[in-house]
Amino acid sequence: MDLNDTPEQAEYRATVREWLERHRAEAPVLEGPEAITDEQELIAARRAWQGKLAEGGLAGVAWPREYGGQGRGPIEQVIVNQEIGRAGVPGILDAIGVGMLGPTIMAHGSEEHKARYLGPMLHGDEVWCQLFSEPAAGSDLAAVQARARQQEDGSWRLSGQKVWTTNAQIASFGLLLARTDPDLPKHNGLTMFIVPMDAEGVTVRGLRQISGEAEFNEVFFDDVPLSAEAPVGPVGGGWRTALTTLMFERVTIGLGSEGLGYRADRFAAAIASDPDARRDPEVRRRLGELASELLAVRFTGYRTLTALQQGQTPGPESALAKVTLVNAAIEAGELVADVRGPEALGEGPWSYMISFLPGLKSAGGSEEILRNTVGERVLGLPPEPRLDKGIPFSELRARERQAAGEAEPATATQGNGAGAGAGDAASGARA
Amino acid sequence: MNLALSEEQRLLREAARGTLSRVPTVAAARAALDGEPTPDLWPAAREAGWPGLLIAEQRGGAGLGAFDAMLVMEESGRVLADPLLLGHLPASGLLDAAAGAQTPALEALATGEQRAAYLPVRPPDDVQAQWSVDPHEGLRRGGAPSLSGRGTEARVSGRLSWVPGAPGADLLVGVAIDADGKPAAIAVEGAARGASVKPVMRYDATRSLGHVELTDAPATVLDAPAGEAAAAWFLAQALLAAESVGAVQTALDVSVAYAQERHTFGRPIGSYQAIKHGLTEVLRRLENARSLLYYAAWARQDAPDEFPLAASAARSAAGRALDFAAREMISVHGGIGATWEHDAPLYFRRAQLSRRLIGGTADASERVAAAMLARADASGSQPPADEQAGTGEAHPAEAAQTV
Ligand SMILES: Cc1cc2nc3c(=O)[nH]c(=O)nc-3n(C[C@H](O)[C@H](O)[C@H](O)COP(=O)(O)OP(=O)(O)OC[C@H]3O[C@@H](n4cnc5c(N)ncnc54)[C@H](O)[C@@H]3O)c2cc1C
Numbered sequence: 001m002d003l004n005d006t007p008e009q010a011e012y013r014a015t016v017r018e019w020l021e022r023h024r025a026e027a028p029v030l031e032g033p034e035a036i037t038d039e040q041e042l043i044a045a046r047r048a049w050q051g052k053l054a055e056g057g058l059a060g061v062a063w064p065r066e067y068g069g070q071g072r073g074p075i076e077q078v079i080v081n082q083e084i085g086r087a088g089v090p091g092i093l094d095a096i097g098v099g100m101l102g103p104t105i106m107a108h109g110s111e112e113h114k115a116r117y118l119g120p121m122l123h124g125d126e127v128w129c130q131l132f133s134e135p136a137a138g139s140d141l142a143a144v145q146a147r148a149r150q151q152e153d154g155s156w157r158l159s160g161q162k163v164w165t166t167n168a169q170i171a172s173f174g175l176l177l178a179r180t181d182p183d184l185p186k187h188n189g190l191t192m193f194i195v196p197m198d199a200e201g202v203t204v205r206g207l208r209q210i211s212g213e214a215e216f217n218e219v220f221f222d223d224v225p226l227s228a229e230a231p232v233g234p235v236g237g238g239w240r241t242a243l244t245t246l247m248f249e250r251v252t253i254g255l256g257s258e259g260l261g262y263r264a265d266r267f268a269a270a271i272a273s274d275p276d277a278r279r280d281p282e283v284r285r286r287l288g289e290l291a292s293e294l295l296a297v298r299f300t301g302y303r304t305l306t307a308l309q310q311g312q313t314p315g316p317e318s319a320l321a322k323v324t325l326v327n328a329a330i331e332a333g334e335l336v337a338d339v340r341g342p343e344a345l346g347e348g349p350w351s352y353m354i355s356f357l358p359g360l361k362s363a364g365g366s367e368e369i370l371r372n373t374v375g376e377r378v379l380g381l382p383p384e385p386r387l388d389k390g391i392p393f394s395e396l397r398a399r400e401r402q403a404a405g406e407a408e409p410a411t412a413t414q415g416n417g418a419g420a421g422a423g424d425a426a427s428g429a430r431a
Numbered sequence: 432m433n434l435a436l437s438e439e440q441r442l443l444r445e446a447a448r449g450t451l452s453r454v455p456t457v458a459a460a461r462a463a464l465d466g467e468p469t470p471d472l473w474p475a476a477r478e479a480g481w482p483g484l485l486i487a488e489q490r491g492g493a494g495l496g497a498f499d500a501m502l503v504m505e506e507s508g509r510v511l512a513d514p515l516l517l518g519h520l521p522a523s524g525l526l527d528a529a530a531g532a533q534t535p536a537l538e539a540l541a542t543g544e545q546r547a548a549y550l551p552v553r554p555p556d557d558v559q560a561q562w563s564v565d566p567h568e569g570l571r572r573g574g575a576p577s578l579s580g581r582g583t584e585a586r587v588s589g590r591l592s593w594v595p596g597a598p599g600a601d602l603l604v605g606v607a608i609d610a611d612g613k614p615a616a617i618a619v620e621g622a623a624r625g626a627s628v629k630p631v632m633r634y635d636a637t638r639s640l641g642h643v644e645l646t647d648a649p650a651t652v653l654d655a656p657a658g659e660a661a662a663a664w665f666l667a668q669a670l671l672a673a674e675s676v677g678a679v680q681t682a683l684d685v686s687v688a689y690a691q692e693r694h695t696f697g698r699p700i701g702s703y704q705a706i707k708h709g710l711t712e713v714l715r716r717l718e719n720a721r722s723l724l725y726y727a728a729w730a731r732q733d734a735p736d737e738f739p740l741a742a743s744a745a746r747s748a749a750g751r752a753l754d755f756a757a758r759e760m761i762s763v764h765g766g767i768g769a770t771w772e773h774d775a776p777l778y779f780r781r782a783q784l785s786r787r788l789i790g791g792t793a794d795a796s797e798r799v800a801a802a803m804l805a806r807a808d809a810s811g812s813q814p815p816a817d818e819q820a821g822t823g824e825a826h827p828a829e830a831a832q833t834v
Contacts, residue, residue: 268803288796296719
């Protein structure tokens with residue numbers, strides 16, 4: 001058992017640290033009196049900083065060299081994350097692109113795709129977004145209805161709506177899951193596309209969240225023209241491509257969870273300054289319990305890394321780390337607000353955190369879906385009966401509409417009635 | 432970075448499983464509640480070499496570390512065994528750390544010819560400034576044993592309740608407070624004049640427990656390095672955590688197997704989300720506790736300052752996991768889970784008693800808070816450097832970008 005760096009890792013860490021020492025003055029300031037407050041300015045500064053990190057070899061650490069990465073492993077990625085944290089500078093802006101979408105393009109895209117898109121993605125010149133979820137397809141992602149139709153000349157036309165799209169407002173491209181054949185069962189008629197966000201017919205509308213900020217969006221596609229080269233992976237093979245993205249999403253969340261900043265030290269510091277609270281047995285017990293959970297997340301991360309480093313698939317411990325992290329952070333918000341009272345709910349990081357966490361429970365696979373998946377794949381418990389297996393998607397939709405009393409499925413609040421059990425990798429839910 | 436088990440550790444774990452499988456410990460746990468004698472696992476422990484786990488090789492032991500000890504504890508937890516290591520390991524570890532000319536009987540302890548028990552005396556923290564002992568009953572903690580005299584004249588007096596492995600122990604090892612108010616590691620012979628041990632059984636009949644009364648009992652003052660007396664307490668926390676993790680694992684395995692085969696309304700009950708999500712919650716708590724065992728083992732070896740935090744966190748998580756798992760085990764089994772014939776109540780009994788021993792699970796949680804608060808004090812009002820990263824939720828795009 002060893003948590004220390006190997007000599008090579010220590011050497012790598014020293015190089016990274018030294019680079020950060022030299023360049024930290026160029027990093028955008030996010031906090032304090034010197035913080036950049038203008039949204040546009042901030043995004044521009046963070047894109048430029050991502051470019052610098054990429055040039056310095058601190059972005060896309062695990063990307064292959066041929067695509068501009070460092071060709072290193074997850075451990076080195078974590079070393080870079082740790083050192084960036086230590087230096088007190090922001091990380092890359094486009095973690096969704098670099099962490100999830102780029103690797104998907106590497107796995108399924110054409111040589112032209114890789115040559116055209118990966119470089120600018122890595123350097124922050126072009127930000128990407130993940131256009132998967134729809135009003136009626138979230139957990140049950142394979143129920144997407146955004147429709148792409150191939151034209152005579154091989155090009156495509158896209159119509160439909162996506163929602164909850166993080167970073168769409170600043171993205172140059174999106175990776176979009178669309179239905180290309182509604183007469184096949186729902187997992188079969190899907191195709192993944194690259195969509196230029198400035199294409200004619202694309203409309204991005206910000207959605208305000210609990211905090212009041214608009215960090216994700218709804219995106220409308222009105223007969224958007226896409227080139228014949230837009231599909232990533234085979235036409236009709238979109239579900240497999242999507243599963244690749246979701247796998248990288250899990251890794252990103254798993255390894256990135258610590259980077260979310262929900263660390264026990266921070267919550268302890270918020271209590272430590274209150275002389276009464278820190279001696280209160282109830283406060284201490286709650287702090288102790290949630291701190292234990294957060295410490296567990298850290299060491300679960302090390303177990304995951306150990307497995308990855310040894311070329312193994314991470315074990316069951318990693319799957320539920322997000323559930324632990326989110327719930328422990330929610331408990332921490334509760335505790336801080338109980339100790340500080342309404343003051344904690346004023347403008348500032350605590351109220352932001354308290355507002356952000358309920359949504360995080362759903363993001364990247366909801367807690368219920370994660371538990372279904374882990375229960376079935378890790379514990380080997382039987383799946384639920386499903387009502388959507390082997391039925392052409394068009395027919396499924398007709399049945400749903402009937403069941404919902406002919407209600408029009410056009411609004412964003414429309415529920416999705418499809419039986420959505422999580423299942424095997426080929427036909428599962430989003431988790 | 433490498434948290435993988437070494438080949439030796441894998442073998443140690445397998446051997447422990449093998450050794451313990453030769454005794455029907457779970458059936459014995461039930462029979463013991465009806466007054467049957469519990470199986471004596473000490474001979475098996477001796478044969479397996481466990482008594483010397485934490486004693487250095489040059490003193491006849493195996494010279495292994497906390498993690499190895501935890502692996503053995505985890506295996507005994509799985510089958511509700513009590514090979515008397517919960518007392519012996521912290522005690523022998525403390526003796527070994529103090530090894531010197533006057534240290535009694537290390538070789539005999541390493542072979543298991545003699546057995547030691549640990550007298551749990553809780554180290555102070557920011558709220559409880561004194562060393563203290565578990566109350567016989569109620570919430571008020573007692574004072575630590577007192578030490579008078581020096582050298583051959585050293586005498587210890589005090590009362591300790593619910594001491595694991597005390598009955599029949601050759602040596603009782605713990606902490607006493609001298610006339611200057613300073614803690615000293617001490618060892619008292621179980622058979623010494625002025626030392627009495629009253630065996631007690633509570634709720635979980637598998638566990639050897641005793642009330643210890645010391646009245647001017649002749650003691651050896653140990654020359655333990657600073658921090659080792661406190662470390663013994665935290666080692667006991669970590670060992671109890673490991674034992675609990677083993678019991679949670681069995682509770683989960685048995686419950687999952689039942690959920691796969693038991694059908695209601697034409698479906699296996701494991702396909703119902705209430706059952707499935709309950710069992711994934713057991714798994715989540717199990718794996719969290721296991722991760723914290725790694726933390727504790729690593730800290731014991733490489734970051735002693737963090738050992739109190741790590742061991743307490745492990746105990747907190749594992750104790751809560753065991754309670755949850757034992758209750759879940761009962762409810763997943765329906766009516767049969769609540770019967771005397773089923774194993775579930777035995778795990779439940781184990782959970783209820785374990786969580787109240789050696790300070791208790793709630794105290795471990797508070798100790799985690801104490802350690803975290805001390806860290807916060809040490810880093811001043813400024814958050815530690817890595818908290819200023821701007822990678823926090825204070826920056827919406829940043830936080831959202833990982834989802
Ligand atoms: C902050 C944030 C950022 C996001 N960013 C993106 C993004 O960039 N790109 C993107 O494509 N998506 C994004 N999402 C969307 C996210 O992936 C979905 O919200 C999530 O998958 C849940 O889908 P849904 O919202 O449709 O909820 P639904 O699937 O309708 O679920 C509603 C409720 O029903 C439960 N439920 C559903 N099915 C089952 C079942 N089988 N068993 C038990 N319970 C079930 C769910 O757990 C949930 O509680 C983001 C979401 C959030 C909150």
